[in-house]
Amino acid sequence: MTLPKLETAARVGDQAFDALHAAISNGDYPAGRRLQIRNVAHELGISVMPVREAIKRLEEMGLVETQPYRGAVVKDFTPTELLHIYAVRRVLEVEAAAQGTKNLTREDFQHLDDLYAGLRRAVEDNQVIDYLDQDEMVLTTVYSAAGNPVLIEMIRTLWGRCRHYKIVGARDELDLGNAVHLLEHQERLIQAVKLGDSAAAARITAESIDAASARIRQALPRNR
Known part of the structure; x- marks a missing residue:
C-alpha cells in the first residue's frame, strides 16, 4: 500500500x-x-x-x-496483552452501555437502525473494514449517550489497539460462513436500548466482549 x-x-x-x-x-x-x-x-x-x-x-x-x-x-499484541485490553474494555463498555441506554432518543433509534442496515450490507459484501467501522459507530452512538467524553475517548483508544485482531476475527468468521455471528450482538443490543433496558444492554455488551476474549484464548496461541 x-x-x-x-x-x-x-x-x-x-x-x-x-x-x-x-x-x-x-x-x-x-x-x-x-x-x-x-x-x-x-x-x-x-x-x-x-x-x-x-x-x-x-x-x-x-x-x-x-x-x-x-x-x-x-505493534503486534500478544494474546496476553489482548486479553488485558479486552478486560479493560469490558469494564468501560458495560458501564457505557448501561448509562447510554438511559439517554437515547427516538432519533438515536433511527440512526441505530440505519447503521445496522449498513452492517448487514458490509457483511453481505464481505467488506470487513466497512463492517468494523459501522460496528464502532453503533457502539459509539449508544456509549456517547452516557454523556462522558473521557469514557468514549478511552474506549476508542482501546478499539484502536485491538483493531488488527478485530480485522482478523471478522475475516475468519466470514471465511467460515459464520456471518450471523457478526450481527447477533448488535441486533440484540439495539433491541435492548430501544426498550430502555439498561441491564440487558450491559449484559449483551459483556457477552460480546467475553466471546471475543474466548476466541483470543482459543485461536491466537495456535497461530504463534
Whole structure:
C-alpha cells in the first residue's frame, strides 16, 4: 500500500498522523510492519520531522513500538496483552452501555437502525473494514449517550489497539460462513436500548466482549 501525497499546509504533522493512523486502522499497515521514517516521508511527499512527530503520537497511543535494530513498527499484541485490553474494555463498555441506554432518543433509534442496515450490507459484501467501522459507530452512538467524553475517548483508544485482531476475527468468521455471528450482538443490543433496558444492554455488551476474549484464548496461541 502506498500512502497518498499530502498537501503542503499548516499542521502537516496532523496530516501525517491521520494518514498513518488510517493505514494501520484499515489493515494496510499490518502488525509488525516497519515504519521507516524516510520512506514514509517520501511516500507522503513531506519532510521527516512531521513523520517523526506522527510516529511518536502513534507510539503514545500504543499502536506503534520501537524495537531494537528495527526502529518503529506497527505493534503486534500478544494474546496476553489482548486479553488485558479486552478486560479493560469490558469494564468501560458495560458501564457505557448501561448509562447510554438511559439517554437515547427516538432519533438515536433511527440512526441505530440505519447503521445496522449498513452492517448487514458490509457483511453481505464481505467488506470487513466497512463492517468494523459501522460496528464502532453503533457502539459509539449508544456509549456517547452516557454523556462522558473521557469514557468514549478511552474506549476508542482501546478499539484502536485491538483493531488488527478485530480485522482478523471478522475475516475468519466470514471465511467460515459464520456471518450471523457478526450481527447477533448488535441486533440484540439495539433491541435492548430501544426498550430502555439498561441491564440487558450491559449484559449483551459483556457477552460480546467475553466471546471475543474466548476466541483470543482459543485461536491466537495456535497461530504463534
